Amino acid sequence: MAPMPDVEVFAHETLGKDLYALTFASPIDLRAGRYQPGQFLHIRVSQSFDFLLRRPLSLCNADVDHNRLTVVYRAQGAGTRRLTACKPGDWIDVLGPLGQGFPIRAQDHRTLLIGGGVGVPPLLELAKQLRASGKSVQTIVGFQTAGQLMLVEELAMYGEVTVMTDDGSAGTRGLVTTALTAELCSLADRYYACGPSAMLKAVQQTMRVRGVPGYLSLEERMGCGIGICVGCVHAVYRDGQLTNAKTCREGPVFDEQEVVFA
Amino acid sequence: MNDPRMDVDLAVNLLSLHLKNPVMPASGCFSFGKEIASFYDLGVLGAVVVKATTLDERLGNPTPRVAETAAGMLNSIGLQNPGVKRVMQEELPNLRQYQSLPVIVNVAGTAIDDYVDVTRELSSSPDVSAIELNISCPNVKCGGIQFGSDPQMAASMVRAIKTVATHPVIVKLSPNVTDIVEMAVACEEAGADGLSLINTVIGMAIDLERRRPLLGSGAGGLSGPAIKPIAIRMVYEVFRHVSIPVIGIGGIMTGADVIEFLMAGATAVQVGTANFVDPLACPRIIDETREWCVQHGVRSIREIIGAASRPNER
Numbered sequence: 001m002a003p004m005p006d007v008e009v010f011a012h013e014t015l016g017k018d019l020y021a022l023t024f025a026s027p028i029d030l031r032a033g034r035y036q037p038g039q040f041l042h043i044r045v046s047q048s049f050d051f052l053l054r055r056p057l058s059l060c061n062a063d064v065d066h067n068r069l070t071v072v073y074r075a076q077g078a079g080t081r082r083l084t085a086c087k088p089g090d091w092i093d094v095l096g097p098l099g100q101g102f103p104i105r106a107q108d109h110r111t112l113l114i115g116g117g118v119g120v121p122p123l124l125e126l127a128k129q130l131r132a133s134g135k136s137v138q139t140i141v142g143f144q145t146a147g148q149l150m151l152v153e154e155l156a157m158y159g160e161v162t163v164m165t166d167d168g169s170a171g172t173r174g175l176v177t178t179a180l181t182a183e184l185c186s187l188a189d190r191y192y193a194c195g196p197s198a199m200l201k202a203v204q205q206t207m208r209v210r211g212v213p214g215y216l217s218l219e220e221r222m223g224c225g226i227g228i229c230v231g232c233v234h235a236v237y238r239d240g241q242l243t244n245a246k247t248c249r250e251g252p253v254f255d256e257q258e259v260v261f262a
Numbered sequence: 263m264n265d266p267r268m269d270v271d272l273a274v275n276l277l278s279l280h281l282k283n284p285v286m287p288a289s290g291c292f293s294f295g296k297e298i299a300s301f302y303d304l305g306v307l308g309a310v311v312v313k314a315t316t317l318d319e320r321l322g323n324p325t326p327r328v329a330e331t332a333a334g335m336l337n338s339i340g341l342q343n344p345g346v347k348r349v350m351q352e353e354l355p356n357l358r359q360y361q362s363l364p365v366i367v368n369v370a371g372t373a374i375d376d377y378v379d380v381t382r383e384l385s386s387s388p389d390v391s392a393i394e395l396n397i398s399c400p401n402v403k404c405g406g407i408q409f410g411s412d413p414q415m416a417a418s419m420v421r422a423i424k425t426v427a428t429h430p431v432i433v434k435l436s437p438n439v440t441d442i443v444e445m446a447v448a449c450e451e452a453g454a455d456g457l458s459l460i461n462t463v464i465g466m467a468i469d470l471e472r473r474r475p476l477l478g479s480g481a482g483g484l485s486g487p488a489i490k491p492i493a494i495r496m497v498y499e500v501f502r503h504v505s506i507p508v509i510g511i512g513g514i515m516t517g518a519d520v521i522e523f524l525m526a527g528a529t530a531v532q533v534g535t536a537n538f539v540d541p542l543a544c545p546r547i548i549d550e551t552r553e554w555c556v557q558h559g560v561r562s563i564r565e566i567i568g569a570a571s572r573p574n575e576r
């Protein structure tokens with residue numbers, strides 16, 4: 001990998017309350033095709049050392065023609081709030097795309113995408129690529145409340161979208177797993193899920209019962225994002241043994257078969 | 263006139279090792295080098311210190327294992343590593359391609375016997391240049407920390423290791439002690455060949471939503487720029503009281519930080535957390551160190567080692 005110069009910011013839009021879409025020059029040449037949906041960009045939120053660690057944000061859209069990447073993020077903590085200050089024309093320090101993304105399998109025809117909260121953004125690039133390779137896409141997204149909805153219209157460009165909210169203020173009241181009926185799952189060859197651990201664990205359990213294979217994108221706190229700090233591990237069952245995998249390098253996307261939740 | 267850059271000599275001698283410059287990545291902030299090697303030629307480094315190695319494989323602590331703090335971070339990795347045998351077979355040979363790159367292996371354990379066994383294994387390795395005794399990791403229960411805070415125990419550990427070690431032995435000191443000089447002197451008297459300091463400072467962060475410590479294991483080790491003044495003070499004090507070389511560690515992010523540690527008395531430095539923030543930190547810091555020397559007419563970096571303690575220094 002070549003040295004990473006900072007990249008120019010082209011757009012920073014407000015999508016909703018505390019919700020932003022940040023578009024910047026891709027650190028790699030996207031035409032070479034070496035990127036996958038589900039990979040993440042590791043972004044410094046300021047030049048100073050006050051905020052020491054980078055923030056992992058999923059690749060949400062790759063614009064190959066203009067060689068630009070977009071991430072969509074919720075400003076929740078101090079670091080992402082700081083990031084909101086950056087403007088078009090600024091330069092930011094971006095590492096990536098990093099990690100293993102969602103594999104697109106030739107034999108699949110019908111795919112089911114499941115996202116919760118800030119786990120929804122990577123599903124957009126995934127849906128785009130799945131559609132481009134001729135697969136049908138059905139998406140279920142879950143949020144706490146109506147005010148947190150994101151990317152629903154964009155996802156609807158690639159297939160039917162079901163919205164679930166914890167409080168029923170938009171879509172149907174309930175968890176994403178409520179929507180994973182036997183009928184719906186019988187129509188899926190594979191699922192792809194990204195969201196908080198509690199959601200992923202419930203999805204994994206339900207889909208094992210439904211007999212549908214899939215991939216989970218795990219969320220762990222990261223120190224480095226490149227595999228050197230061993231901070232981001234998650235338990236996996238591999239070669240008959242329980243072990244720790246680095247989510248930044250071996251993930252964040254894993255085959256659901258090997259992921260072990262506490 | 264020649265490019266003045268050509269004239270700056272960054273080389274230092276550390277123990278019996280020749281380092282082309284004083285900068286090495288710190289243990290646990292470099293893994294075993296494979297990942298960083300995709301960013302730059304590791305041959306530019308003064309030396310490397312690979313991840314803490316224990317006798318048997320360790321899976322480490324529960325997550326979250328890292329948390330950001332103001333100008334720093336907490337970690338509680340808990341010495342996750344594949345065990346010394348696999349480290350020797352699978353990891354260290356990859357570093358052979360970098361000729362004249364000293365490889366320092368950080369040794370950890372729970373009891374003195376563990377450290378002795380790991381050291382004995384490593385003694386037969388052609389890939390090891392020196393060992394660094396991790397008697398100060400704050401992240402292992404009943405782990406090295408008692409050795410790290412009790413001068414007598416540290417001394418008995420060093421003596422036990424010296425009887426089996428075929429390589430120079432560096433002792434990595436904890437800042438979580440009342441008197442760092444007392445620890446340093448005890449290790450020197452017991453036969454340590456060098457000292458590295460400081461390891462992380464024990465700290466904690468609370469997750470306000472859960473009303474619980476944020477890290478999975480409660481407390482962790484604080485690192486990053488936030489701890490640099492603590493490290494500088496300790497290097498400065500220790501340098502004045504021992505005659506073995508001191509390696510400075512603690513929040514180094516820039517070439518100026520390297521210069522500061524050398525002036526405080528360090529012969530070489532280890533760069534830790536900066537590698538997490540910027541995979542290219544080490545080569546950048548080496549360039550900045552050279553640039554500082556150029557700017558200040560320093561022809562050999564060795565001139566400034568301990569400068570802050572010398573009388574009549576400008």
Ligand SMILES: Cc1cc2nc3c(=O)[nH]c(=O)nc-3n(C[C@H](O)[C@H](O)[C@H](O)COP(=O)(O)OP(=O)(O)OC[C@H]3O[C@@H](n4cnc5c(N)ncnc54)[C@H](O)[C@@H]3O)c2cc1C
Nearest residue numbers: 053056057058072073074076077078079080118121220221
């Ligand atoms: C692979 C991956 C992809 C992600 N993609 C997106 C995305 O596309 N959009 C989005 O809004 N969010 C995404 N997240 C979550 C996002 O990284 C966190 O919300 C963000 O790091 C929080 O930073 P902060 O400054 O708001 O919080 P702070 O509390 O200031 O963060 C402190 C530290 O904790 C880490 N941290 C805090 N919360 C999380 C979390 N939930 N997950 C991981 N690290 C955390 C931060 O990275 C930082 O190192 C992703 C997380 C991962 C692991």
Ligand code: FES
Nearest residue numbers: 224225227230248
């Ligand atoms: S974040 Fe450092 S190893 Fe994964």
